[in-house]
Amino acid sequence: MKEKLHGRLCEQTEGSLAIVCTLLEKARFKHILELGSGEGGFTAELAFFIQKQSLDCSIVSLDEDDRNNTKTFLDELAEQDFPVQFRQETFVDQPERLEKYFVRSGPVLVLCDTIKKWNELDIVANWLESGDYLMSHDWGNDPVSGGITEEQAKEIEARGFERIEPALWAEYYWICFRKI
Numbered sequence: 001m002k003e004k005l006h007g008r009l010c011e012q013t014e015g016s017l018a019i020v021c022t023l024l025e026k027a028r029f030k031h032i033l034e035l036g037s038g039e040g041g042f043t044a045e046l047a048f049f050i051q052k053q054s055l056d057c058s059i060v061s062l063d064e065d066d067r068n069n070t071k072t073f074l075d076e077l078a079e080q081d082f083p084v085q086f087r088q089e090t091f092v093d094q095p096e097r098l099e100k101y102f103v104r105s106g107p108v109l110v111l112c113d114t115i116k117k118w119n120e121l122d123i124v125a126n127w128l129e130s131g132d133y134l135m136s137h138d139w140g141n142d143p144v145s146g147g148i149t150e151e152q153a154k155e156i157e158a159r160g161f162e163r164i165e166p167a168l169w170a171e172y173y174w175i176c177f178r179k180i
């Protein structure tokens, strides 16, 4: 489902926001790195939630396209003290260090919502430390398993991840992993 949040497209299944917000409260991330901001509707909604709940967490969101002035929109939120920063760049040409985006001071969540997710996965898997999380969706065309096949999920696990409550996430077409 595609819905407009704060006038911006949010390309997520209905209900995914609530489940991600539950995770934010539970896991108490210090940093979120979103790969693929799109128009920024989902990013903004997460930033609003973080601010409302006074969570100590900030978001760096990047996209190679400045879709419909995502930068301007997210920069305006940042000026109003929403914990979000937009970077217009292509992720993944070569292994970069996570420190490019923030100085780690606690658990990290990477929200992977680009298009060729396998490209990003190996870099992210190398960066993340035990207790960090990776969330993603649309890995393939299998609607039953939430856009990811069992084989694909196993390939991700082989990179040092465990699946978190797979049935729950599959309902929202996302999959969530924790680095072991």
Ligand SMILES: C[S@@+](CC[C@H](N)C(=O)[O-])C[C@H]1O[C@@H](n2cnc3c(N)ncnc32)[C@H](O)[C@@H]1O
Residues within 6 Å of the ligand: 009, 010, 011, 012, 035, 036, 037, 038, 039, 040, 041, 042, 043, 062, 063, 064, 065, 067, 089, 090, 091, 092, 113, 114, 115, 116
């Ligand atoms: C499905 S959309 C993101 C939707 C957004 N997360 C939302 O919830 O509304 C995917 C985005 O990833 C961006 N993208 C794809 N590959 C990328 C890459 N390697 N680096 C940065 N952005 C990328 C595209 O420009 C596109 O805006």
